[in-house]
Amino acid sequence: MMLSYFALFRDVTRKPGEEWKRPAATLGELLRDLVAAYGPPFGRWVMAEDGSPGPASTARTCATCRGLKPRLRPGRTWYFFRR
Numbered sequence: 681m682m683l684s685y686f687a688l689f690r691d692v693t694r695k696p697g698e699e700w701k702r703p704a705a706t707l708g709e710l711l712r713d714l715v716a717a718y719g720p721p722f723g724r725w726v727m728a729e730d731g732s733p734g735p736a737s738t739a740r741t742c743a744t745c746r747g748l749k750p751r752l753r754p755g756r757t758w759y760f761f762r763r
Contacts, residue, residue, distance in 0.1 A: 681754060683714075686761035692721045704752055725762065 684697040704710035715723035 681752060682757040684757060684759045686759065688725060688762050689722065689760040692718055692725075706751055710752060710758070726760070 681700050682697060683700050685693050685695065690696055700710070700713075702713055704713055711726045715727060
């Protein structure tokens with residue numbers, strides 16, 4: 681899947697986007713993998729301390745994705761930007 685980063689996310693990752701090749705079945709798994717890859721500065725925006733969705737928004741916001749449980753589909757692009 682493709683990931684596109686804007687604003688603060690671009691600053692943290694130091695790239696405009698990337699092809700994410702690590703398997704992730706759900707949005708929650710993807711976010712946990714991204715936090716592991718990019719550290720606390722990235723995690724601060726995508727996940728709250730209790731593991732719930734943080735202040736980040738994607739093309740399909742976490743609120744409309746039933747929290748972190750939606751299944752990811754290959755070929756999709758996820759956009760990360762500050763709401």
